[in-house]
Amino acid sequence: MTMTIATTIDEILSGLSQGARPIAGGTDLVVGSRQGKGTLPEHLIAIDRVSELAHIEVGAETTRIGSGVTHATLMTDPTIVASFTGVSDAAALVGSPATRNVGTIGGNVMNGSPAMDTGAPLVVLGAQAELASTSATRLVDLDELWVGPGRTSAADDELCTALVIPNRPESSGSAYVRLEYRRAMEIAIVGAAAAVTLDGDAISSVRVALTAVAPTIISVGGLDAVVGQPADEAALAAVSEASSEQAAPISDLRASDRYRRHMIGVMARRAVEAAARRASGETISVPVNRALGVGAQS
Amino acid sequence: MSTSNPQAVTLNVNGVPYPVAIDTSRTLSTVLRNELGLTGTKEGCDDCECGACMVLLDGRPINSCSYLAVQTQGREVTTVEGLASQDDLAPLQRNILAAGGVQCGFCTPGMLMSATALLDENPTPTEEEIRIGLSGNLCRCTGYARILDSVIQTSVEINS
Numbered sequence: 001m002t003m004t005i006a007t008t009i010d011e012i013l014s015g016l017s018q019g020a021r022p023i024a025g026g027t028d029l030v031v032g033s034r035q036g037k038g039t040l041p042e043h044l045i046a047i048d049r050v051s052e053l054a055h056i057e058v059g060a061e062t063t064r065i066g067s068g069v070t071h072a073t074l075m076t077d078p079t080i081v082a083s084f085t086g087v088s089d090a091a092a093l094v095g096s097p098a099t100r101n102v103g104t105i106g107g108n109v110m111n112g113s114p115a116m117d118t119g120a121p122l123v124v125l126g127a128q129a130e131l132a133s134t135s136a137t138r139l140v141d142l143d144e145l146w147v148g149p150g151r152t153s154a155a156d157d158e159l160c161t162a163l164v165i166p167n168r169p170e171s172s173g174s175a176y177v178r179l180e181y182r183r184a185m186e187i188a189i190v191g192a193a194a195a196v197t198l199d200g201d202a203i204s205s206v207r208v209a210l211t212a213v214a215p216t217i218i219s220v221g222g223l224d225a226v227v228g229q230p231a232d233e234a235a236l237a238a239v240s241e242a243s244s245e246q247a248a249p250i251s252d253l254r255a256s257d258r259y260r261r262h263m264i265g266v267m268a269r270r271a272v273e274a275a276a277r278r279a280s281g282e283t284i285s286v287p288v289n290r291a292l293g294v295g296a297q298s
Numbered sequence: 299m300s301t302s303n304p305q306a307v308t309l310n311v312n313g314v315p316y317p318v319a320i321d322t323s324r325t326l327s328t329v330l331r332n333e334l335g336l337t338g339t340k341e342g343c344d345d346c347e348c349g350a351c352m353v354l355l356d357g358r359p360i361n362s363c364s365y366l367a368v369q370t371q372g373r374e375v376t377t378v379e380g381l382a383s384q385d386d387l388a389p390l391q392r393n394i395l396a397a398g399g400v401q402c403g404f405c406t407p408g409m410l411m412s413a414t415a416l417l418d419e420n421p422t423p424t425e426e427e428i429r430i431g432l433s434g435n436l437c438r439c440t441g442y443a444r445i446l447d448s449v450i451q452t453s454v455e456i457n458s
C-alpha cells in the first residue's frame with residue numbers, strides 16, 4: 001500500500017487515472033476500513049494539501065465551495081452562513097470538533113451515504129458537483145450523482161473539485177434540521193432541509209429534501225400548492241404531510257419505519273419554518289437544532 | 299489484504315522530527331505508541347468514538363486512531379507529552395488535577411488535547427462552548443463536571 005501527498009489538482013488527476021483513490025480527511029475512508037467493513041485502497045492520494053480545493057469563491061451567478069473545505073469552515077464562513085445557511089446548519093452537526101476539522105464537504109458528498117448531513121441542504125439549494133478527470137470537467141446534478149447507498153455515478157478517475165451553488169435571490173433563507181438522540185457524535189435518524197424564497201409574506205419558491213429516509217437523499221415533490229401562500233400552519237402541515245408520504249424509511253435498531261415516517265414530517269415542517277423566518281430577515285444562529293432547541297436537549 | 303511495504307517518512311511530533319519506515323495503513327495512534335514510545339496518547343475504542351486518542355494536527359484536534367500516520371507528513375503533531383515544560387505542568391494539567399477531573403485517567407490525555415485546542419482558539423469560552431469543544435471525548439468516571447471546572451479555571455487564569 002502507498003500514499004502520495006498531492007500538492008496540485010493535476011497531480012491528483014494523474015494519480016486517479018492510474019488507479020489511486022483520493023483521501024481527504026479520511027473520516028469515512030479510514031473508519032470504514034475497520035472491523036472487516038472493508039480494506040483500504042492499495043494506492044491513496046492525499047488531497048488535503050491542495051489549496052485550490054479549499055477555497056470558497058463567490059462569483060456573479062454561482063458560489064463555488066471547494067471539495068476540500070472542511071465542516072469547521074462551512075459552519076463559520078461568513079458567506080456560507082449568510083447565504084447558504086442550511087449547509088452551515090448541517091456542517092455544525094457533523095461528529096465532533098475533531099471530525100469537523102478534517103472532514104470535508106467533498107468527502108461527505110462523494111461517500112454517498114443517505115445519512116450525510118450536507119446532502120439535503122445542497123439539494124434544496126440546487127447545488128451541482130463539479131467532477132474533473134484528466135480528460136474533461138463536468139457539472140452533475142446531485143440526484144444524478146447519488147445512485148444508491150454509498151454509490152455515486154462518478155467514474156473512478158473523477159475528482160470532485162467543487163460544489164457549485166446558484167447565488168440566492170433576495171428574501172431567501174435555508175435551514176437543515178436533524179432528529180438526533182444525543183448532541184454530538186450522532187448519525188441522522190432522519191433530517192430535513194428547506195430553501196424558501198418569499199415575496200412579501202408569501203412563499204414564492206420552496207424546496208425540501210430529506211436525509212436518511214430512502215437509499216439516497218430525496219427531494220420532496222408536489223409542493224406547488226404552498227407557493228403563493230404564507231408560511232403559516234396550513235402550508236407547514238402540507239409540507240409535513242407530503243414529506244411523510246414520500247419518505248421510504250427502513251426500520252433498524254435506532255428507529256422503526258413508522259417513527260421515522262412520522263418524524264420526517266416534523267423535521268420538514270421545522271426546516272421550512274426556520275428557512276422562512278431566515279428569508280424574512282430574522283437571524284437564527286447556526287445550527288438550527290441548537291438555536292430552536294430541536295433535536296436532543298442538553 | 300493490502301501488501302506490506304513500509305514507507306519512509308518523517309513525522310514531526312512535539313517539535314521533534316522522527317524518521318520512520320511504516321506501513322501506509324498504520325494509524326497515527328499505533329505509530330505514536332509503538333514506534334515512537336509516546337504512550338500518553340491512549341486507544342479506547344480504535345473506532346473514532348471515544349476521543350482517548352485525541353492529538354493536535356497543526357494545532358487542531360484529530361482522532362489519531364483513525365488518521366493514517368503517513369498523512370501527517372509535513373505537519374506538526376502535538377501529543378499530551380508536548381504540553382508540559384521541562385519543570386512544570388501546563389496550567390490546564392495543573393487545574394484538572396486540582397479540580398479532581400482525573401480518576402482512572404484514561405480519558406485525560408484526550409481531554410487535555412481537546413481543551414488545549416479550544417482555549418488556543420477561544421480563550422474565553424462559554425460553558426456551552428466548552429461542552430461542544432469536549433463533545434468528542436468520553437469520560438466514564440468523573441461525570442465531566444470537574445473537567446469542565448478545570449477548563450473554566452484555566453480560562454480565568456489565562457485572562458487575568
Ligand SMILES: Cc1cc2nc3c(=O)[nH]c(=O)nc-3n(C[C@H](O)[C@H](O)[C@H](O)COP(=O)(O)OP(=O)(O)OC[C@H]3O[C@@H](n4cnc5c(N)ncnc54)[C@H](O)[C@@H]3O)c2cc1C
Pocket residue numbers: 021022023024025026027028029030031047067068093094095096099102103104105106107108109110111115116117118158159160161185186187188346347
Ligand atoms: C465520529 C464520526 C462522526 C461522524 N458524524 C457525521 C455526521 O454527523 N454527519 C455526516 O454527514 N457525516 C458524519 N461522519 C462521516 C464523515 O465525517 C463525513 O462524511 C465527512 O464529510 C467525510 O469527509 P472526509 O474528507 O473525511 O472524507 P474521506 O474519508 O477522506 O473520503 C470519503 C470518500 O469520498 C472519497 N472522496 C473524498 N474526497 C473526494 C473528492 N474530492 N472527489 C472524489 N472522491 C472523494 C474518498 O475516496 C472516500 O471514498 C462522521 C464520521 C465519524 C468518524
Ligand code: FES
Pocket residue numbers: 340341342343344345346347348349350351352361362363364
Ligand atoms: S481510540 Fe480514537 S476515538 Fe476512541
Ligand code: FES
Pocket residue numbers: 399400401402403404405406436437438439440
Ligand atoms: S477519568 Fe476515567 S474515563 Fe475519564
